[in-house]
Every structure is written in structure tokens, then in C-alpha cells.
Amino acid sequence: SIMSLPIDKIKVLHIASEMHPIVKKGGLGDVVGSLPKALRELGIDSRVFLPMYPSIDENVKRTFKRMPYKLYLPLEWRVFPAFLWKTDVQGVPVYLLEIEGVPFPADVYPSNLNLNTIKPFFLFSLAALELEKSARWHPQIFHLHDWPTSQVAIALKWHMYYSSFSKSYDTVLTIHNLAHQGIIQETDLMPWGISKEAFSIDGLEYYGMINLLKGGIIASDAITTVSPRYSWEIQTKEYGMGLDGVLKKYNSKLRGILNGIDYSYWNPMTDPFLPAHYDIDNISPKKECRKALLARCGWGEDHLPVLIYIGRLVEQKGIDLLLYSIESIVGHGCRLIVVGEGNEVYEQSLKEASAQFPANVFVKIGYDEELAHLMYAGGDMLIMPSYFEPCGLIQLIAMRYGTVPICRAVGGLADTVIDADTAHDGTGFLFSHYSSEALLHAIGRALGAWNSPELWNQIVRNCMSADFSWSRSSREYAKLYLELLGVSDFRSF
Ligand code: ADP
Incomplete structure (x- = not known):
């Protein structure tokens, strides 16, 4: 009736x-x-x-x-x-x-x-x-x-x-x-x-x-x-x-x-965890957050791209691909910052990687809300190589904070990230094959865009103007x- x-x-x-x-x-x-x-x-x-x-x-x-x-x-x-x-x-x-x-x-x-x-x-x-x-x-x-x-x-x-x-x-x-x-x-x-x-x-x-x-x-x-x-x-x-x-x-x-x-909680303009605030009309204070993030990791300021990973350290999230890629990421002159907890084998391997590359890799094992916020704001690129992903919130938060996601094209990641090499309103970089080669290829494309500041700024702006409220x-x-x-x-x- x-x-x-x-x-x-x-x-x-x-x-x-x-x-x-x-x-x-x-x-x-x-x-x-x-x-x-x-x-x-x-x-x-x-x-x-x-x-x-x-x-x-x-x-x-x-x-x-x-x-x-x-x-x-x-x-x-x-x-x-x-x-x-x-x-x-x-x-x-x-x-x-x-x-x-x-x-x-x-x-x-x-x-x-x-x-x-x-x-x-x-x-x-x-x-x-x-x-x-x-x-x-x-x-x-x-x-x-x-x-x-x-x-x-x-x-x-x-x-x-x-x-x-x-x-x-x-x-x-x-x-x-x-x-x-x-x-x-x-x-x-x-x-x-x-x-x-x-x-x-x-x-x-x-x-x-x-x-x-x-x-x-x-x-x-x-x-x-x-x-x-x-x-x-x-x-x-x-x-x-x-x-x-x-x-x-x-x-x-x-x-x-x-x-x-929740756009009132995840807001780089008001986020109480951040040392500086910004929005799409004035993105430049994001640099202050980046500087604070680097200092937090014990590093000085420079222009190396900062890659971040936030989330549970479990098979679902594609941590294997991340681990296999670390040497190349470092070889490309990038920084990698990881916060997460989960599988002990992954935690141990990540700690070893940070011990081996202390100038490029920083790992915090645990759940750390404050560091996560600083990473969303201070990072340049987010890595999310999930094997499967029902929706994923981390890439949505990253985009809101102007951090460009590099994701495997599955589930909610494929539904929310637009590849910047295929569309002018692109918000990130996607790869399909579940392999570290495919991840590294996507990172390579992201670094290509990073090297042309005008293009990069456009991608960052696209991320920040996407609406996932x-x-x-x-x-x-x-x-x-x-x-x-x-x-x-x-x-x-
Ligand atoms: P999940 O599969 O864990 O549900 P989502 O992407 O849907 O993944 O959501 C994860 C949420 O938990 C996000 O809000 C993210 O910021 C937060 N989070 C996950 N791991 C950590 C961590 N180690 N420290 C702080 N926040 C975390």
C-alpha cells in the first residue's frame, strides 16, 4: 500500500x-x-x-x-x-x-x-x-x-x-x-x-x-x-x-x-591538530603542515615528495606491494611516512625498512590520531594499494586535505579517484594489476606530474574541490x- x-x-x-x-x-x-x-x-x-x-x-x-x-x-x-x-x-x-x-x-x-x-x-x-x-x-x-x-x-x-x-x-x-x-x-x-x-x-x-x-x-x-x-x-x-x-x-x-x-571534523581550515590552516582559496599554509610533519619525523625541510600510508597493516590493504616498493620509492628520492598497526610481520618489516633508510622512511606503529591528521595535511601523495576496498575513507580524507591518492582501482577507490592522466579533472593515479610493478608505475606517473608544478597544483585543487560530504x-x-x-x-x- x-x-x-x-x-x-x-x-x-x-x-x-x-x-x-x-x-x-x-x-x-x-x-x-x-x-x-x-x-x-x-x-x-x-x-x-x-x-x-x-x-x-x-x-x-x-x-x-x-x-x-x-x-x-x-x-x-x-x-x-x-x-x-x-x-x-x-x-x-x-x-x-x-x-x-x-x-x-x-x-x-x-x-x-x-x-x-x-x-x-x-x-x-x-x-x-x-x-x-x-x-x-x-x-x-x-x-x-x-x-x-x-x-x-x-x-x-x-x-x-x-x-x-x-x-x-x-x-x-x-x-x-x-x-x-x-x-x-x-x-x-x-x-x-x-x-x-x-x-x-x-x-x-x-x-x-x-x-x-x-x-x-x-x-x-x-x-x-x-x-x-x-x-x-x-x-x-x-x-x-x-x-x-x-x-x-x-x-x-x-x-x-x-x-x-564528516566535513566538519575533517576540515583543514579548522582541524585543531594542525599547526596551520588552509583551504582551496589559500593552499599555501599546507607547506607549514608539511614542514611540521618532516620535523616530527626528525627531518629538515626539502623538496622531496612526501608519500604517506595511513591505515591497518593487513593483507587487505596491499602492504605486501608497499613493502616490495620501498627500495624503489627511496631510490626515486621520495620520503615515505607510515602510521598503522596490525599484522606483526608487516610491522616488523616496516620497522626494518625505516632502520635501513632512516633519512627517507619513517614508521610509527600504533593508532595515532594526531599524527594521522598531520600526515593528511603535510603529505604530498597517499599510497593505498588495497587488494580489495569496500569504500575506503582514507583516500577521501587525503583528497579533502589536498594530498593526492595513488590507489589500486578496486571498490570504493575506483569509485572515488579519477586518474589524472586520463581526465583533466583528475584527482589521483590508479593502477589495476595487483603487483608492485603496477604500483611503482603509478607512483612514477605521479612523480611525472609532480615535476610540473602547474599540473600538480591543478590535481591538488581537483582533490580539494571534489565533494565527498x-x-x-x-x-x-x-x-x-x-x-x-x-x-x-x-x-x-
Ligand atoms: P578500514 O578498512 O580500517 O575501515 P577506512 O579507510 O574505511 O579503513 O577507515 C580508516 C579510518 O581509521 C580513517 O578515519 C583513518 O584515518 C583511521 N585510521 C586507521 N589507522 C589509523 C592509525 N594507525 N592511526 C590513526 N588513524 C587511523
Whole structure:
């Protein structure tokens, strides 16, 4: 039935495992920290539901208010009492769940999944369905993010008690990274109260195990990926991570919506981490940031191109290609600055490279927000040779700060970077083949452009005038919500 529902009547609860600045491990945290705010700017009542991690900063926790009504969550043969806490992040109401006697993992994600470590996430998903009793607020749409919250859709479809709630909610599942699927033993799922029919090939079953993301894909009303290109890449064997068949089968409810970044947080004109501020009308203070960055690495100022890498040190990000290329990068007279953490083998190899080339390579292992900001502003080029990339925010932030991305043409990287050798509005340099030769060839083309300052300035300006704020993408989500709610007239979008 077609009803007319004005946009300001839409109520959406984002259910997620991260939200910047309360808790962030990667891009998902940035998205949940900015999309709900952008939706509110359209008039949608969007709110966020998070686990109350013990590791949340005490000063942040002090701003939370405990809500009086207790929730009772069934699991196994018992009922777990739980509390909601409430806070406000830049105008976005945020609820957090604290379950008595069942703490969430200290490091956000459990390092291995078993009945014990998955339990808080099962209870969290049921709490989303109970939330309105305490919050006195009824969302029509649950917007789920990755496997830790896909269980909400699973519960609405297959839970012996909660499936009766399914008429009052629609669900959207956003896939931020298909590499993480939440795979557990069948026996781990038993105590959760899921009906027998869920244990099939058309349900949660996955090579004799249980796959929570697969269950979410089947059970959700709509699925999105964080870039259009990633939405069809994951339907192929090469990028499907074992779920390409399922995604192909359900592709009529799958679409890609490009992530944005929060332009008020990522702004070289106001960024409090920077020693100097700039925008497209006056780029020259970027040089001050560059100087400060070089000083931070123990280097004096000169005109060698500064290449940066920011991000997790994992296979997905193409660190192998970066490592194989370091000698040539140094040989070309470039500087390389890396901040990241992850795989120990990569961390060790990068440290060795900086010991071998102390005048050209600087490596900081760890998560360092301040250094990252200084690098975005002080760098000349960003290297992002990802094997796959669902969207990637780092190249978007780099462009905003006038740092030219050199990326592999996959997923969101291919959707957001325009090769400067093929278009006059180019913003970076792309390569396709997954090899260090291809990466070095792209770096070589970038250095060619760098050597002609007028051309380089144009590329930098193109980067800074590209628009990856949320304004466009938040409208696409709004359109999706209206579609789910049966509103067909959204010409105003
Ligand atoms: P991911 O695959 O990790 O989600 P994204 O490109 O989507 O990658 O987002 C990464 C986010 O995390 C960006 O905001 C980036 O600035 C930040 N980030 C990643 N690693 C680090 C680090 N070592 N120090 C500071 N910030 C980091």
C-alpha cells in the first residue's frame, strides 16, 4: 500500500559496534559517527544503539545517564537484566547497553568467537527489540552494520519468540567489509532460541558452521554496501569471500551507496591538530603542515615528495606491494611516512625498512590520531594499494586535505579517484594489476606530474574541490528508507 509519509516521520535506529568518537576501530566507526547526524539534517529521527564497552573513556562515560527502566533479555535458560544508558553526540541520541554479568569485549571485537564471546552480541541484538520499552521511542527501521548486529534481522526472521515482532520493523544491513562474517559453531547458536529451519542452506548454515553475516543477508529487507562498485565485486568469486552465491541470489535487494566523511571534523581550515590552516582559496599554509610533519619525523625541510600510508597493516590493504616498493620509492628520492598497526610481520618489516633508510622512511606503529591528521595535511601523495576496498575513507580524507591518492582501482577507490592522466579533472593515479610493478608505475606517473608544478597544483585543487560530504549519500539512504516504508513519491530527492 502506498501511504504518504513525510520524511520527518521516519525513525531509524542505527545498531552498531562502533561510533566515533565514543568507540572507533576503523571506517565503520567513522560512518556511524557521521551518517546518523547527516540523516537528522534531512529531518529523519535517527538514533544510535551501541554496546557499553568497559574500555570507553571514563570522561566520556561520565556524560552518560542511566535510564530507569530495566530490560530483561532471554538466553539459554535464564533472563539477563540489562540497563540502557543514554547520551547525545552532536545532537544524535545514543543508547548504550550494559548487561549485568555479561561484559562486552575490552577490545570491541572478540579475538575468537565461541559461545561465551558471542553471548553479549546475541543479547545486544535482542535488546534492540526491547529497547523501545525503556526508550519510549519506536523506530520503524533498524539499520544494521556488519555481522555483530546482523543478528537483529536473524532474530526477527527465525527467533522462536522475537520473530513475532517482524511486522513492526524493516531492516537494512550495511556491509562495511565482507571479510568479517561472524562464523561460529552450530551448538553456539542453540541457546539463543533460533528455530530449526534456520539451520539450512537457505539460512545460517555455512559449510557445517553458522555464518551470522549470511543469515543477516538473507533475513534483511535491504542490503547495502559502502560503494557501488563493491556491491557487484562481492558477487564474483574473486571478491565474494565465499558469499558471492548468496549475494547473487539476493541481489535484487542489494545496492551500493558511497560513504561520505564528516566535513566538519575533517576540515583543514579548522582541524585543531594542525599547526596551520588552509583551504582551496589559500593552499599555501599546507607547506607549514608539511614542514611540521618532516620535523616530527626528525627531518629538515626539502623538496622531496612526501608519500604517506595511513591505515591497518593487513593483507587487505596491499602492504605486501608497499613493502616490495620501498627500495624503489627511496631510490626515486621520495620520503615515505607510515602510521598503522596490525599484522606483526608487516610491522616488523616496516620497522626494518625505516632502520635501513632512516633519512627517507619513517614508521610509527600504533593508532595515532594526531599524527594521522598531520600526515593528511603535510603529505604530498597517499599510497593505498588495497587488494580489495569496500569504500575506503582514507583516500577521501587525503583528497579533502589536498594530498593526492595513488590507489589500486578496486571498490570504493575506483569509485572515488579519477586518474589524472586520463581526465583533466583528475584527482589521483590508479593502477589495476595487483603487483608492485603496477604500483611503482603509478607512483612514477605521479612523480611525472609532480615535476610540473602547474599540473600538480591543478590535481591538488581537483582533490580539494571534489565533494565527498554526506549530503548526497544521506539522501540515498533516505530514499531507501522511504522505499521500505512503501512511499513511492520521493521526487523531492
Ligand atoms: P578500514 O578498512 O580500517 O575501515 P577506512 O579507510 O574505511 O579503513 O577507515 C580508516 C579510518 O581509521 C580513517 O578515519 C583513518 O584515518 C583511521 N585510521 C586507521 N589507522 C589509523 C592509525 N594507525 N592511526 C590513526 N588513524 C587511523
